[in-house]
Amino acid sequence: MDIFIQQLINGLVVGSIYALIALGYTMVYGILQLINFAHGEIVMMGAMITISAISVLSATGIGLPGPVLVVGGLLIAMPITMLIGFIIERIAYRPLRNAPRLAPLITAIGISIVLQQVAVLVWKNNPRSFPDLLPHEGHNFFGAVITDLQIVIVALALLIMVGLLVMVEKTKLGRAMRAVSMNQAVAGLMGVNINYVISMTFVIGSGLGAIAGVMVGANYGLAYPTMGFMIGLKAFTAAVLGGIGNLGGAVAGGILLGIIESVGAGYLGPLTGGVLGSHYQDIFAFMVLILVLVFRPSGLLGERVAERA
Amino acid sequence: MANQANTELLLEISGIHKRFGGLCALNDVALSINKGEIYGLIGPNGAGKTTLFNVLTGLYQPDEGKFTFKGIDLFRQKPNVVVDSGIARTFQNIRLFHNMTALENVMVGRHVRTKAGVIGAVFRNPGTRVEEAAIKARSLELLDYVGIRKHAEEHAKNLSYGDQRRLEIARALATDPQLLALDEPAAGMNGKETDDLKRLMEKIRADGVTILLIEHDVKLMMGLCDRIAVLDYGKKIAEGVPEVVKNDPRVIEAYLGATPD
Numbered sequence: 001m002d003i004f005i006q007q008l009i010n011g012l013v014v015g016s017i018y019a020l021i022a023l024g025y026t027m028v029y030g031i032l033q034l035i036n037f038a039h040g041e042i043v044m045m046g047a048m049i050t051i052s053a054i055s056v057l058s059a060t061g062i063g064l065p066g067p068v069l070v071v072g073g074l075l076i077a078m079p080i081t082m083l084i085g086f087i088i089e090r091i092a093y094r095p096l097r098n099a100p101r102l103a104p105l106i107t108a109i110g111i112s113i114v115l116q117q118v119a120v121l122v123w124k125n126n127p128r129s130f131p132d133l134l135p136h137e138g139h140n141f142f143g144a145v146i147t148d149l150q151i152v153i154v155a156l157a158l159l160i161m162v163g164l165l166v167m168v169e170k171t172k173l174g175r176a177m178r179a180v181s182m183n184q185a186v187a188g189l190m191g192v193n194i195n196y197v198i199s200m201t202f203v204i205g206s207g208l209g210a211i212a213g214v215m216v217g218a219n220y221g222l223a224y225p226t227m228g229f230m231i232g233l234k235a236f237t238a239a240v241l242g243g244i245g246n247l248g249g250a251v252a253g254g255i256l257l258g259i260i261e262s263v264g265a266g267y268l269g270p271l272t273g274g275v276l277g278s279h280y281q282d283i284f285a286f287m288v289l290i291l292v293l294v295f296r297p298s299g300l301l302g303e304r305v306a307e308r309a
Numbered sequence: 310m311a312n313q314a315n316t317e318l319l320l321e322i323s324g325i326h327k328r329f330g331g332l333c334a335l336n337d338v339a340l341s342i343n344k345g346e347i348y349g350l351i352g353p354n355g356a357g358k359t360t361l362f363n364v365l366t367g368l369y370q371p372d373e374g375k376f377t378f379k380g381i382d383l384f385r386q387k388p389n390v391v392v393d394s395g396i397a398r399t400f401q402n403i404r405l406f407h408n409m410t411a412l413e414n415v416m417v418g419r420h421v422r423t424k425a426g427v428i429g430a431v432f433r434n435p436g437t438r439v440e441e442a443a444i445k446a447r448s449l450e451l452l453d454y455v456g457i458r459k460h461a462e463e464h465a466k467n468l469s470y471g472d473q474r475r476l477e478i479a480r481a482l483a484t485d486p487q488l489l490a491l492d493e494p495a496a497g498m499n500g501k502e503t504d505d506l507k508r509l510m511e512k513i514r515a516d517g518v519t520i521l522l523i524e525h526d527v528k529l530m531m532g533l534c535d536r537i538a539v540l541d542y543g544k545k546i547a548e549g550v551p552e553v554v555k556n557d558p559r560v561i562e563a564y565l566g567a568t569p570d
Binding site for chain 1: 417429
């Protein structure tokens with residue numbers, strides 16, 4: 001088995017998920033210049049609610065096929081995470097829209113802790129295995145193995161990302177989002193309902209977050225109430241790597257980060273003579289974050305902008 | 310000149326106060342604009358003209374006063390509600406969406422006159438597509454109306470200064486306003502551009518849109534406006550037809566300083 005190609009495939013899968021989550025960060029940042037640190041918890045909620053919904057659906061005894069159960073669970077989880085995203089914006093960010101930027105950052109962390117602890121109360125602080133309902137038959141791919149599930153994750157993620165880019169470029173809501181991100185006051189004076197646009201940005205980002213949460217759960221086979229922290233931080237790194245606020249950048253940054261991490265983890269053991277095992281893979285994401293912040297804070301695709309006077 | 314017998318009141322404000330800390334930027338300002346007129350607003354720098362514009366378009370919340378438009382109460386309403394009621398504006402310092410095309414800028418202006426929301430954006434159902442096509446068609450029409458259709462696909466930031474001003478007017482017209490508020494549209498324009506602009510404003514008025522105009526170019530104002538109000542230190546010191554305002558001693562004093570006699 002070719003380890004390089006295998007790690008490349010794994011990286012692409014993880015990277016597609018990072019990219020989906022990074023889009024949630026970057027959409028909100030583009031419009032509000034706010035880092036919504038609660039977004040990782042939305043992803044967690046998506047995964048946990050889907051698991052519960054699947055167990056309820058299978059308990060009905062209708063005997064639905066596995067993929068239908070997963071999609072059904074997701075369709076229950078998505079509206080709930082969308083509602084959570086909507087409420088977060090209303091109670092934690094909207095009252096602070098004209099406050100110093102540090103204030104909503106702190107409420108973001110607060111909301112993040114609240115959601116995490118609510119999840120601990122509801123689901124207990126144990127990992128839950130994600131029901132094994134999806135086909136993961138392996139296919140040979142240039143000496144490496146790619147499973148059905150991995151193909152579905154990558155294809156679905158790319159489809160959603162293209163859909164989102166089309167929405168932002170070609171629809172009335174997308175135009176309004178861009179207008180608000182360029183100049184909020186002028187967009188309002190031209191008749192754009194700013195509060196609606198911001199609410200919908202959170203709703204759409206949270207919907208994507210739920211899908212990403214299910215992908216994480218299905219890919220690793222488990223989910224737990226504190227998973228949102230690390231996955232959120234990684235996706236945030238991906239958004240910064242691509243240039244935060246830039247949608248294309250979030251996609252590129254996510255996929256690139258996934259590949260760096262997987263390939264790096266694959267060679268970490270041999271390179272360090274076995275001192276550091278592949279479970280140290282997280283260091284790559286944060287090395288990337290530090291390097292980007294030091295050498296190219298605007299990210300790969302972000303515009304270099306002068307500090308505003 | 311507006312015939313007093315059959316004028317119809319469009320906008321009316323009275324007792325408007327706006328303070329910034331200790332500074333009273335607008336002090337008991339009242340004015341009324343009739344349907345179909347070109348109403349000018351002049352005054353020395355810092356007199357409160359743009360502040361009044363910001364109050365009339367919902368950007369600033371006045372501290373007290375009355376503000377009605379077509380009989381609708383707009384006191385302390387949000388900007389998008391004001392736009393929806395039929396007041397649109399341009400800016401003293403051009404404020405376009407620079408990284409959008411000229412066409413997209415105008416399309417944003419159609420926002421209040423169209424219905425599609427998040428459902429339409431995600432599912433792009435036939436109704437949404439029809440509406441989107443109508444938005445585009447109307448926006449191209451407006452670019453044509455102000456004479457910059459050939460620049461439709463260019464980014465707003467790449468347009469010439471005069472064309473950017475025209476684009477702002479097209480974007481404001483896209484909201485189907487009954488009152489168009491223009492904040493120094495001729496600033497920085499040469500003589501020919503100013504003449505073209507004057508013709509454009511007359512065309513807009515002939516098409517049934519009332520115009521509220523701030524401008525420093527006194528010659529342009531005298532030739533264009535039906536009535537003029539003069540602001541000084543946040544107070545309205547004169548109002549009337551251009552000939553009368555021009556010769557009002559308080560106006561001359563505000564612009565040139567008191568004459569010692």
